[in-house]
Amino acid sequence: MSLLPRTAEEFSSAEYWEKFFKKRGEKAFEWYGDYNKLCGVLHKYIKVQDKVLVVGCGNSELSEQMYDVGYKHLTNIDISETVVNNMNQRNAERRPGLTFHQVDATKTPYEDASYQAALDKGTLDAMASEEEGALARNMLTEVGRVLSVGGRYVCVTLAQESVIKLAVEHFVQLGWAVRLHCLQEENRTEEDSFALPVFVLVCTKFRQPMPTPILEMCLGEDGAPVRHTHVSELLSAVREHQAYSVLRKRLRTNTDANSNLSLTLCHAKTGLPRYTLTIQDSPPGAKVPRANQFAIFIVPQGSETAWLYSSGEGRRQLAASANFRRLVIVSMHRNQEYTEMQAVQSELSPVVMDLAPPGMPANHQVPFLSVGGDLGWREEVSRGVSQLSGEYCVENVKGEDGELYRRLVFLSNAALVQSESRLVSSNTATSQKKKNKRKAKASAAPVASSTSMTVDSGFLCCAHHEVMVACLAMLGVGIPQNKGVYIPVSVLLVGLGGGGLPQFLRDFMPNVTIEVVELDPVVLEVAKQWFGFQPDDRLTVTLGDGLERICALEKEGGHLFDAIMFDVDNKDSTLGMSCPPAAFIETPILQKVRNLLTPRGLFILNLACRDPALRKSVLERVSGVFPTILSRKIEEEINEVLLCTRGEKETTDATHILPSLNQAAKNLQSALCSSGTEPSRRPHIDIAELLKDLRIV
Template sequence: MELLPRSPGDFGSARYWDRFFRQRGQRPFEWYGAFPELCPVLHKYVRPCDKVLVVGCGNSELSEQMYDVGMCEGIVNIDISDAVIRQMRERSGSKRPKMSYLVMDVFQMDFPDAEFQVVLDKGTLDAILTDEEEATLAKVDKMFAEISRVLQVGGRYLCVSLAQAHVLKKAVEYFSQEGWVVRVHQVASSGDKQQFVLPIFVYVMTKFRKIPGSAPRILEICPDEQQKPMRVESTEQLVAAVRDRQHYALLRSQLSGTPCGEQVALDLCDRESGRPRYTLHVVDSPSEKPSRDNHFAIFIIPQGRETEWLFGMEEGRKQLASSAGFRRLVTVALHREQHYEGMAGIQAELSAKVMELAPPGLPAQQQVPFLSVGGDIGVRAVRHRGSSPLSGDYVVEDVRGDGSCHFRRLIFLRSRNVVQSEARLLPSLPLQGQKKRRKDKKKPSPAEPPAAVDKSYLCCEHHKAMVAGLCLLGGPDPLPGTPLAVLVVGLGGGSLPLFIHDYFSQAHVAVVEIDPSMLEVATGWFGFSPGDRLQVHVSDGLDYVAKLAAEAPAQYDAIMFDVDSKDLTVGMSCPPPAFVEKPFLQKVKTILKPEGVFLLNLVCRDAQLKESVLGTLREVFPLLYARRIAGEVNEILFCQPSPEAHRDTAELGARAQALEGALRQPGCPWDSSYVLADMLQAIQIL
């Protein structure tokens, strides 16, 4: 005969359970949660003098083990199955004289009010609450009302559960509305092979007298027995916290099997704030014969470098894992809102958690190394925080890069792993360390002197490509002394228009920026300074270009678009879709001189959308070049209104060398890593 129920309703049928236990015989049936796992939680809430009621006891050994270890003796067990109650009386009658077994329905118990200090439920609620039908919920309400009736004030209802969302939500809402304190414990695994992949939870509902009015509910979760419970504000937050633990358990189960083909990512959050503290990526590398010492390693990404290709992109992390030579590498990114006590502190904090992500077959007592660049966790100093109605919350922060260089970055927190703007700091400006900031929690004064940035250095590769694109201009070589009219849409930190202004002495640069907050950031923190040849117009770029097209056509030698999209639901983060629609592009062409060049920074992850954008650009601009930025999604498009302006790679290289030679004049600092000809070497005609 089949032991599994024919329908969920069988779980509430005495006939089904009689048949089940007759079939099974004397072998104990544990739904989940062995006594060694449950013991630490039970010890917290069950006292030796307590009178305990176990509802839906089945033939579990839990009551017997509690009795045998002296946890308590006054245990009453009930079940609707006459067959199992007879079995349990035979099994325990002479051995445990103070423990009793009764045939009784949890929906209608015969006990007087306030008879027990503890009601213990191991899987009974899960078996009854199989769905959210009205009849099922009514039965559960009846069960909860009976449990509440037989419990004393101050008594505890302990419910061992797999914590399906609808089960947890129902229990929490019912008892919290009655004024009870609700705490959810995650049960620590015993380390043995488990029947269930999902973790086991114990709901601890402590009965208090209901206070009239709107008394605050007390909801807590305790994911670790070694730590204090964490207070949450709502049932939804409690359910979400439990769901996170379940997802983590599923992830661990996945990682304990064969190596993952895809990288797995997860956040470890700070207990106090609930904000992400560490972001982990698990990267498996194929290794047929791993040596004894290269099974597993942890790589701590220095603060501020999590946006670099090697650490921030999937392919980069694959390369890092491969070069490190470990079968599994876990990369750990540190978050700017958090404080860290150096590499040793991070290692102590993460050791237990990351070992749960170890690959299968890791030798016992294997020493797992913690790696980093230069052996430290880097430095990140937040210099300024702000909020813009258009861009949201943002920070300006100083970080140490590879080597001794320090950089200043603008980060929009809605895309916290994307560097919006970056500038290299001059060596004379010391970088504040975290310890100093921890002692002085005051925000930097808005009256700080302008940022000492290296204006000769273009940090962004797409900015370098745009400057190199000026070699496409018609007429004589675009030497620094040649008059030049440039329109830049999108200010950011201002390094691109500032570079053109400083190195092209006859250039007049107009910048259009829709967000006035960005102008404040650029002038206050990135050394940007408007002047006669460098003017900023706070305006919508769409409106500004449309106005110019109507009033003053063919006035710009170069037009540069470096503007991000605020709509994160579109597969194109730069520019906004309206900037590459055909009617608007025709206006751009109108204000561009016939021999000019339109340069567009395109960041598009949607292949179909990208092809559509390129098709539209080709319809408007007969000559279209493209330059991919290595290791990034960015692609720089060089658009020209006349096909006769075509130049081959050799000619472009010669023009680039001539321009660079003119720019590298005495008294004009030049970054030796920036070679204009290299930026045009991989250019392609589309």
């Protein structure tokens, strides 16, 4: 038989509580905790000599225990006649000075300013669910009336958002000071315990209303108060503590290996995110050594977007190789300083034990794992704001291979690297010297001036860019005509990024001309300033909407391309498809793309789709326009490159295309290797290897 309310409305009805206490009988009901849990905060804010009004006392032992330790001026009120009679009978002999009265908390008979404290344990939560909070507001108004100047309303609550918002806004409007204590329970194992933490709300009355709200949050009974400017900030802090408590509750039982639970830890002073912790459990039945209960893995700075650490499949693979029952994967955030591994371990140690698997011995030593004991390295070189894409940063990072890379990241989706290029020293000899030095001391943070580093245009960091380049082998790129003159190839590319892909095509593909369409002018400026992008007569940029450009080119006529490439990201991450935006693969647009291709032309699409049903729909639309589609999935990524032919089905049968690619790949590889650049700057790409895994869709 459940004694908890079935609906929220029951919480505030006199009939419910009358029935509740009749069922409960003499047994005390400690709503949200007993005296032992609350005494630290209560003694902090309520003096022994204070006259205290206990609002909605119920049959809790709290007043009795407070009376026993010296609080002799307690007035207990409750709406239930049953509980008042029971409590008076229970205390008549042992505590003759402790009295209980049947009083409605919204209209008490007490004089103004007659109490120094009002104590409420769960009553606000009960009242706030009725009549859109009208009862609770009436009760709080009455509390404010009976409290003297300097008096405190001390409320024990679960701080559900509607409840705590009502109370905080009420007292802020009165000019009172508001403080919240979040009481995290240690080693809580009861199956029926609250998942949410218990909060203690303390509101202090001033003689003159405070012109600027005082809003504070404390962790624990003695935690230092953190000041907030707005009520919304305080409510946000409450939600964060509640989310953490719910996470701890879930982690006290075994989690699903696919649950992907995560937690963000913020800097106590600045409030900025500092660490993100993702919990990865071993699947049921996994053979894990008994000693391998729990471990913490520190992801090197700059590597948090790598597939191994950012994707569910990658994290499961990492956990399987580490072979622990539970692995907590820790990523470090931008704009935060991290000195050394030992300091990070010391900072995390008090928190991570809350995330330990159930049943782990208390004295178990938790190992910290990393890549070579290195925290990695990150240097922000630029930051700005795009009106179209929001705040962005350009940063240099050290890869796990010891090389330096430059990245463009839009902070609205900080887990995604928009563009990436490898950096090399402006002086080849210096570059080799530094490379040897890094090998000798891989853990040392690289010291490199941004002005002394240049982008290696012959190195494509994105695997899907390599495949898109390799697909051009089908056009006969690299096959010389008369006297070493190569077949001309025209490319329309939608999406610039850092410019690595179009620059590679211009620099290393013989007789190729490229038009890039980029929507965001800020991206173009970033590409020029930080990624070495240099347009010329063979590489031009059109600023504008890619869809509008395609429509305009088709309408004008006379514009045909040998290849049209879509490499544009989707800002709406809720659709399950991060590349391209949905509008780019609508049938009318695909038909216009087809019309803009030469008879031998290719449509090359970077597709990144997590939703199988959505991917199937995309493929159906593309195949409805293009007779033959080849696909090359990118290992350890969700990206796949679709290679779509312009010709008729019978002339472009994929069973005939695939065998001929081998020779085409050799021709293109030969052309790349014979490019006019110095050997150290020639492209690092294997065309045949990239094309061998093409599959017919």
